[in-house]
Amino acid sequence: MSNxxxxxxxxxxxxxxxxxxxxxxxxxxxxxxxNFNLITASYVISPVTLAIWLILALSLINFLLWLxxxxxxxxxxxxxxxxxxxxxIVIDIFAVFSFLALFGYLSPFLILMWLYPLAEAIxxxxxxxxxxxxxxxxxxxxxxxxxxETKLMxxxxxxxxxxxxxxxxxxxxxxxxxxxLGIIVSSLFLxxxxxxxxxxxxxxxxSGEKKLKQKQIxxxxxxxxxxxxxxxxLDENKRTLRAKELELALAYQKLNTLEHAKAEFISISTHQMxxxxxxxxxxxxxxxxxxxxxxxxxxxxxxxxGYQGTLRLINIVNNLVHIDHDEANxxxxxxxxxxLADFLKDISGAFSNQAESKKINLTINQAAxxxxxxxxxxxxxxxxxxxxxxxxxxYTPREGQVSLIxxxxxxxxAEPAIELMIKxxxxxIPVDEQKKIFHKFYRASNARRQEPDxxxxxxxxxxxxxxxxxxxxxxxxxxNKGTTFHIVLPxxxxxxxxx
Amino acid sequence: MSETESKKILIVEDDEFLRSLxxxxxxxxxxxxxxxxDGKVALEVLTTYSPDLILLDLLLPEIDGFEVxxxxxxxxxWSKIPVVVFSNLGQREDIEKAKSLGASDFLIKANFTLDxxxxxxxxxxNK
Numbered sequence: 235m236s237n238x239x240x241x242x243x244x245x246x247x248x249x250x251x252x253x254x255x256x257x258x259x260x261x262x263x264x265x266x267x268x269n270f271n272l273i274t275a276s277y278v279i280s281p282v283t284l285a286i287w288l289i290l291a292l293s294l295i296n297f298l299l300w301l302x303x304x305x306x307x308x309x310x311x312x313x314x315x316x317x318x319x320x321x322x323i324v325i326d327i328f329a330v331f332s333f334l335a336l337f338g339y340l341s342p343f344l345i346l347m348w349l350y351p352l353a354e355a356i357x358x359x360x361x362x363x364x365x366x367x368x369x370x371x372x373x374x375x376x377x378x379x380x381x382x383e384t385k386l387m388x389x390x391x392x393x394x395x396x397x398x399x400x401x402x403x404x405x406x407x408x409x410x411x412x413x414x415l416g417i418i419v420s421s422l423f424l425x426x427x428x429x430x431x432x433x434x435x436x437x438x439x440x441s442g443e444k445k446l447k448q449k450q451i452x453x454x455x456x457x458x459x460x461x462x463x464x465x466x467x468l469d470e471n472k473r474t475l476r477a478k479e480l481e482l483a484l485a486y487q488k489l490n491t492l493e494h495a496k497a498e499f500i501s502i503s504t505h506q507m508x509x510x511x512x513x514x515x516x517x518x519x520x521x522x523x524x525x526x527x528x529x530x531x532x533x534x535x536x537x538x539x540g541y542q543g544t545l546r547l548i549n550i551v552n553n554l555v556h557i558d559h560d561e562a563n564x565x566x567x568x569x570x571x572x573x574l575a576d577f578l579k580d581i582s583g584a585f586s587n588q589a590e591s592k593k594i595n596l597t598i599n600q601a602a603x604x605x606x607x608x609x610x611x612x613x614x615x616x617x618x619x620x621x622x623x624x625x626x627x628x629y630t631p632r633e634g635q636v637s638l639i640x641x642x643x644x645x646x647x648a649e650p651a652i653e654l655m656i657k658x659x660x661x662x663i664p665v666d667e668q669k670k671i672f673h674k675f676y677r678a679s680n681a682r683r684q685e686p687d688x689x690x691x692x693x694x695x696x697x698x699x700x701x702x703x704x705x706x707x708x709x710x711x712x713x714n715k716g717t718t719f720h721i722v723l724p725x726x727x728x729x730x731x732x733x
Numbered sequence: 734m735s736e737t738e739s740k741k742i743l744i745v746e747d748d749e750f751l752r753s754l755x756x757x758x759x760x761x762x763x764x765x766x767x768x769x770x771d772g773k774v775a776l777e778v779l780t781t782y783s784p785d786l787i788l789l790d791l792l793l794p795e796i797d798g799f800e801v802x803x804x805x806x807x808x809x810x811w812s813k814i815p816v817v818v819f820s821n822l823g824q825r826e827d828i829e830k831a832k833s834l835g836a837s838d839f840l841i842k843a844n845f846t847l848d849x850x851x852x853x854x855x856x857x858x859n860k
Contacts (some may be wrong), residue, residue, distance in 0.1 A: 505822050
């Protein structure tokens with residue numbers, strides 16, 4: 235860009251043209267004036283000599299300028315200029331040739347002047363051309379060995395060119411000259427080959443670098459694409475997560491609402507059910523206790539069946555209420571100091587008619603009379619005891635025995651306690667089913683056979699309640715002999731808080 | 734005019750059948766009975782009738798049992814009367830609430846017979 239036009243001009247092919255025309259012109263002039271005996275083998279400056287000197291000088295200047303242009307401004311050479319450069323070299327070869335022909339005898343080292351067109355060729359033509367040129371030069375120089383004289387016809391006249399080899403130097407010098415020339419040529423050739431290889435290597439390196447760069451760019455592009463996709467996926471996931479969170483929150487809300495609704499439903503329905511159940515129970519009770527007039531034995535039996543059914547139903551409703559409050563329900567307990575004997579008597583009273591109709595001997599035994607009060611939730615313990623007594627009555631055949639025993643366990647255990655035993659002579663619990671008796675909804679096979687009714691919940695709840703009293707419940711049973719349920723309740727336990 | 738010996742009971746119960754049964758049963762014990770079928774009526778009756786015991790159901794139309802309890806407690810003329818809550822609600826919260834509002838006792842109807850109730854009432858009135 236900062237290339238002065240003048241330099242470009244000089245380095246361009248125009249100067250070559252100039253020299254060409256000059257040469258042609260001069261040779262024409264020489265031809266015209268050939269008769270003036272211009273050529274002598276002396277130092278007289280003849281027109282030919284002058285011409286040759288001019289050509290050489292111009293050529294040198296041209297070449298130098300070209301070199302400067304090429305290597306300082308690093309501009310490539312165009313095709314046309316290649317042709318001109320080739321012609322330039324030819325001219326220079328001719329110029330050097332002529333010079334040497336005329337003055338070669340002066341010194342054998344003048345042959346080194348061949349380096350000038352050779353260098354030119356290499357610089358200008360980093361290719362096959364320069365090989366040819368240098369080879370050609372070498373061959374020419376070599377062939378000079380065999381040429382004694384060379385005649386040059388210029389426009390009719392003869393210019394006798396004395397071969398440099400006819401100089402007074404001996405064969406030794408000749409050999410040395412040709413050897414050095416050979417060395418120079420071969421080394422130049424080698425340099426050229428190496429430069430070619432280097433070029434090729436550089437070219438390969440460049441293309442390799444290019445490929446690597448492309449790959450890097452490709453990689454980066456790929457990485458960017460991947461990152462984009464990844465961040466898109468992340469965004470998507472975030473959105474999905476948020477949506478799911480929302481869903482979850484809604485589901486949780488719904489669950490809570492449902493739970494509340496369920497609790498309320500059970501609560502309301504059980505409480506609603508209790509009212510008519512109470513009415514039925516009272517009616518049966520009043521009739522059974524003959525407050526509405528005397529009744530026959532048969533009537534009593536039937537009424538009692540109804541009464542028992544009602545009791546059972548009330549029990550189930552009570553269980554429902556209790557089951558719903560499965561979680562953390564120590565707070566649901568209302569402990570009151572209770573006299574167990576009276577409590578038991580009260581509860582078993584409801585079974586007196588049933589005992590009578592089935593001819594079962596229902597008894598209460600009390601080990602000692604001075605039993606301490608136990609803190610009970612009366613409603614809940616009532617459920618447990620009613621359940622156990624009911625079971626005992628259900629599964630004991632006619633003329634069996636059901637005994638309710640209160641034992642004082644304070645003497646023989648670390649913690650003072652009272653033990654309740656409900657002992658029957660009933661069908662018992664099969665050994666292989668004993669482990670599961672306290673499980674929710676479990677009913678032993680023989681129980682099911684005997685009494686298709688029954689939810690199987692009773693014992694599960696009984697265990698829960700007894701444990702909430704810090705007590706224990708277990709049983710002994712022999713099939714077809716009888717079962718004894720034991721409940722141990724500690725005396726004056728403190729209400730423990732559930733974590 | 735009833736004898737001053739005869740104790741007076743106010744029964745607040747919305748279910749007709751249960752109410753009539755209870756009344757019949759307690760009349761046998763020679764008690765003087767007044768009834769109210771909801772909370773509003775109960776409070777009205779209390780202005781003119783001064784019972785020795787109140788049997789109070791909780792699930793009542795108009796004003797419910799808890800409110801009645803609260804009103805009874807607020808009024809110094811009534812707060813001395815023992816109130817036995819007689820209901821089919823049975824959760825711990827209900828019992829606690831009733832107790833905190835001044836109920837002396839809490840019975841679940843379905844768990845007792847009328848005879849049990851009578852025994853309880855006798856216990857309160859024949860100290």
